[in-house]
Amino acid sequence: MPKSQEASIKHAAFASNLGQYWLTPFAIILTLSIVGIPLLLLYLPIGKLFTRRYIDNMSTELTDRKLIVRKGIFTRTENSVPLDKITDMALIQGPLMRVFKLHKLTIETAGQSGAGALLNLTGIIDAADFRSQVLAQKEKLSQLEAAPTPDENNDARVINLLQEISASLKRIEANNKSI
Template sequence: METSDTVLFKSEFNKLVKPYMMLYVASIMLATVFGIVLIPFWFLGIGQWWAQHYYDKLECELTETVIRFKKGILVQVEKTIPLENIQDVTFVEGPLLRYFHLCILKFETAGQSAGQAHDMQLIGIVNAQELRSLILRQREKRIMAKNAPSAATSSNDNAELLREIRDILTEIKAELKKPQVS
């Protein structure tokens, strides 16, 4: 992945993603009649090939401004999300994930509706808690940096407006002090 700014964190992925993915897909196959027929082929080679290639394609990096990720075999997904658009980073561990010492990071972004799939979901990141904290800290920095100039401008605008109001009130006061001609 190419980056235009400094990379703060480049993720490594736990090798146990491969057996987890094999079992995960096999469990889905068990739910269908057609899949049950394919399970022996899955465990005798196709699944191992698929899991290895899936693992090899996993990439994730955090820069000062965005998080980028890449995953997939047949359909490859490459996504870049600006940090200020990230609303939350969820850390998910289930029984099967814990057995393989894995977790899933789910990223929720601005504009995402409640029932919609997550924009980004990554499994097996080594030091996932550290990445989550880093993303949230970097997001706060981005938001603060983005809002700081506008806050300063806003303060200057308010001060100028107050000066204008003061000047107008001074003129009104002066007009009221003039003798009334009847």
């Protein structure tokens, strides 16, 4: 299927409290240090602005053949991961994530270089369902690709068989006219 005709299956939405989750660890560190308390007054409004813009620029789309992830404020990146290259999708939830009711979805692929996941998607609403849909589409795609495709020898045999049937029908018709 050409790229322009890929069917979109699912667009992932991100949790509204994702920005708070990202800001919390550094805010805790600033609060614990006396010097950091005045910096906290600058950090929170600026941090909220940047995290909101970053989240607004994030999108994740599952198509029938690949997973497309877009993100970034200053430098926009787009990763397109073919579903048949995905080897693992882990669902992670640390202690702070449990407080915010968030999950991180990590995606590893065949042939990726370096340690760790190729993509980390934090804060997808209903991450477990999104993961299930990606894996189901991956399985569906692998079954389609494993299905036998007609080869030229089969096509030639079918054409010969149809020609023989056609010739037989013509003989039968000719015999019926002579009766």
